[in-house]
Amino acid sequence: MAEVLVLGGGVAGISAAWHARQAGREAVIFEAKERYGGLLDHFHRSGFRFDNAVHFAFSKNEPYSALLAKADLITHRPEPYNYEQGRWLKHPVQNNLYPLPVEEKVEAIRSFIERPERGEDPDYRRWLYEQFGEVIAERYPVRYTEKYWTVPAERLSTVWIGNRLYRPSLEEVLFGAMTDRTPLTYYLPELFYPRRGGFRAILDPLIDDLDLRTGKEAVLIDPARGFVECRDGTREYYEHLVSSVPLPEAAVMVEGAPGKVKEAAGSLWATSIALVSLGLKVPRAGDHLWFYIYDSDMLPARVHAPYRKSPDNVPEGCSSLQFETYFSRHRPLPLSEEALIEHVVGAAEKMGLLTVADVAVSDCRILPYGNVVFEKGMTAKRRLVLDFLKEQGILPVGRFGEWDYLWTDQSFLSGKKVENLFRML
Numbered sequence: 001m002a003e004v005l006v007l008g009g010g011v012a013g014i015s016a017a018w019h020a021r022q023a024g025r026e027a028v029i030f031e032a033k034e035r036y037g038g039l040l041d042h043f044h045r046s047g048f049r050f051d052n053a054v055h056f057a058f059s060k061n062e063p064y065s066a067l068l069a070k071a072d073l074i075t076h077r078p079e080p081y082n083y084e085q086g087r088w089l090k091h092p093v094q095n096n097l098y099p100l101p102v103e104e105k106v107e108a109i110r111s112f113i114e115r116p117e118r119g120e121d122p123d124y125r126r127w128l129y130e131q132f133g134e135v136i137a138e139r140y141p142v143r144y145t146e147k148y149w150t151v152p153a154e155r156l157s158t159v160w161i162g163n164r165l166y167r168p169s170l171e172e173v174l175f176g177a178m179t180d181r182t183p184l185t186y187y188l189p190e191l192f193y194p195r196r197g198g199f200r201a202i203l204d205p206l207i208d209d210l211d212l213r214t215g216k217e218a219v220l221i222d223p224a225r226g227f228v229e230c231r232d233g234t235r236e237y238y239e240h241l242v243s244s245v246p247l248p249e250a251a252v253m254v255e256g257a258p259g260k261v262k263e264a265a266g267s268l269w270a271t272s273i274a275l276v277s278l279g280l281k282v283p284r285a286g287d288h289l290w291f292y293i294y295d296s297d298m299l300p301a302r303v304h305a306p307y308r309k310s311p312d313n314v315p316e317g318c319s320s321l322q323f324e325t326y327f328s329r330h331r332p333l334p335l336s337e338e339a340l341i342e343h344v345v346g347a348a349e350k351m352g353l354l355t356v357a358d359v360a361v362s363d364c365r366i367l368p369y370g371n372v373v374f375e376k377g378m379t380a381k382r383r384l385v386l387d388f389l390k391e392q393g394i395l396p397v398g399r400f401g402e403w404d405y406l407w408t409d410q411s412f413l414s415g416k417k418v419e420n421l422f423r424m425l
Contacts, residue, residue, distance in 0.1 A: 001237040002028040004418065005228060007218050008244030010038025011203060011408055012398025015415025016242045018206045023422050025240075029210060030230065032217035036207065038244075039369075039399075040408070042198035045361045047315040048279035050322055052367055054290055054304040055199040056191035057408065063416055064409040070205045073192040074310055079184065081291040082140070083351055091292065092185060093140050094132050095168035095176040105177045111135035112173050123376060125153035131167045141165070143294055147301040149373055150271055150331040160374040160405045163187045193309040218245065222255045223392040240421050243389070244398035246270070246369055251385045254392055261388045264381040268403060273370040274325040274333050276300070276344040278354070279361030285319040286353040298347040299325045299340065318360070321353060326370055337364035372403050395421060 004020045006013045009031030017027035035041055042051045057073065059065040080091040090096035094112075097105050111133035118130050124145065128137035145153040166185050168176070176182045194201035220229040227237045243250045251257055251265035290304035300323035306313040307320045314320050323344045327333040335343055341362045348354050382403050389396055397414040399406040406414060 001239065002026065003238075004028070004240045004242060004421075005030065005236055005238035006242045006244070006418075007228065007250075008038065008398065008401070009033075009036035009212055009214070010244055010398060010411070011040055012401060012411040012415040013038075013242070013244040014203055014206055014210065014212075015412045016244070016395075016397050016418040017210050017212075017415075019416045020242075020418050021209060023419055025422065027211065028236070029212045030216035030218055030228070030236070031212060031214045034214045036212055036214065037200040037203065039367070040200045040203065042200055043363075043365075045277065045279060045363050048277070048306075048318070048320050048361050049198050049313040050275075050277040050306055050320070050363065051199045053273055053275060053324055053370070054302065054322070055408065056193055056309075057199075057202055058188050058191050060407070060409045061413050064412045067202060067205065067412065068192060071192075071202050072195045074195050076191045076193060076289060076309070077184070078186040078188055078191050079289065080186065081288045082294060083291055084140075084294040088287075088291075090176075090180065090182060092166045092168075094136050094166070095172040095185060096180070096182055097136075097173070097177045098180045098182075100177075108133070108135045108139070109173060109177060113170065122158065123154045124156035124158055127158045127161070128153060131165065140294060143296065144292065144301065146331075147293075147296075147299075148271070148326055149371070150326055150328040151373070151375070155375055157374050157376045157378070159379060160372075162405075195310055196312045198313065218253065220255060221250070221253050221392075221394070223394065224255070240395070240418075241393065242395045242397055242415075242418055244396070244401040244415075246400040247382065247385055247389075247396060247403040250394070250396065250401070251388065254389070254394070257388065261385055264384045267381050268372075268378065268385070269329055269375075270372050270400070271326045271328045271370040272333075273367040274299075274327060274337070274340055275363075275365050275367055276323040276325070276341055277306075277361075277363045277365075278321045278323075278345070278348070278359055279314065280319045280321065280354055280358045281317075281360040282354070282358045283317050283319055285321050285358070286351075293347075293351075298350075299335070299343060300347065301326055303348075303353075321348065323348070324370075328373070337366075340364055369400055372399065372405055374405070 004027040020027040082089045115133040217231040248265040
């Protein structure tokens with residue numbers, strides 16, 4: 001019997017098991033795949049390393065800061081860009097309009113000045129109008145919402161935003177329209193990335209003393225008898241159960257889950273990511289660490305350069321780019337994986353990032369879970385499912401276990417909640 005059984009070997013699951021061990025408890029991790037790391041994991045193609053989408057480390061809490069202190073990290077200054085119709089604009093675009101024609105800047109500034117007053121409980125589109133004015137909102141974040149969240153902005157609530165979108169003053173908008181020598185207004189002053197081993201390397205200091213069992217996919221949870229059944233037919237009994245399994249899956253996995261809980265769980269949805277990774281036989285691809293694409297005829301929404309994060313990610317003299325295309329039940333992926341690679345290479349060539357002859361390695365893979373979507377009314381349904389799991393003695397952790405927009409440091413802190421189990425004893 002496991003004193004603490006943790007489902008999922010991503011950052012939250014590993015954090016939960018590690019903190020349980022720190023509290024003197026025995027913990028076992030069941031990971032469905034053959035490698036730990038979850039979204040923090042990586043893969044290799046002919047000497048090129050690619051993470052599962054873009055990742056950087058930054059410290060927002062002491063436990064995660066202590067973890068980062070154990071790693072050999074490269075420090076990056078966050079200077080993302082935006083691509084729109086052949087122009088490169090600094091990020092955030094709302095206070096970096098300098099590359100636009102004068103007439104378009106005037107229109108955007110006038111709209112910013114005349115933006116509507118804040119209303120009660122606005123949807124996301126209305127909120128964007130209130131922050132930036134209709135012209136900037138429609139041209140940039142509303143358009144990007146369709147690519148990133150896969151639904152119109154008015155279908156989203158605003159509970160997830162936090163400090164992710166910068167609201168500039170009129171002075172900042174005017175200044176950024178007149179010059180490109182604008183100050184950094186990204187919400188983080190610096191970002192970190194492991195010098196060697198890919199992003200997953202930040203978890204390596206925690207793994208050695210943990211009982212991590214891969215290839216163990218949970219298919220049934222029986223809280224009444226206190227066991228988890230795996231796809232291989234084995235059962236593991238437990239005293240305490242922690243789950244980083246995506247909330248919609250975890251809920252229906254519970255023996256005897258009521259229909260209303262299953263219905264609420266079924267209404268929760270997330271975007272998926274079609275990840276196209278290109279290894280290039282040239283030493284430099286593009287000019288930016290990462291950037292966003294607004295053009296609707298280009299499927300990818302976000303691009304980053306793994307070779308810029310660390311030279312350890314590519315063979316000597318090479319570079320690499322990774323493109324994220326988002327899709328969901330509401331907007332399916334329109335191309336096959338092979339066709340998507342061709343589309344991405346064409347888009348990259350159009351943006352001046354590479355030529356077809358530069359491509360040494362290409363890879364396309366699907367990440368089923370990308371970002372939790374905060375559709376209006378979602379949080380009430382999530383609450384119903386979370387309360388049910390709590391009643392069953394199951395502690396959900398992590399981005400998908402809690403079904404929240406958590407960064408890596410927040411997911412790590414989420415795993416620390418396991419300590420609460422023992423305080424109640």
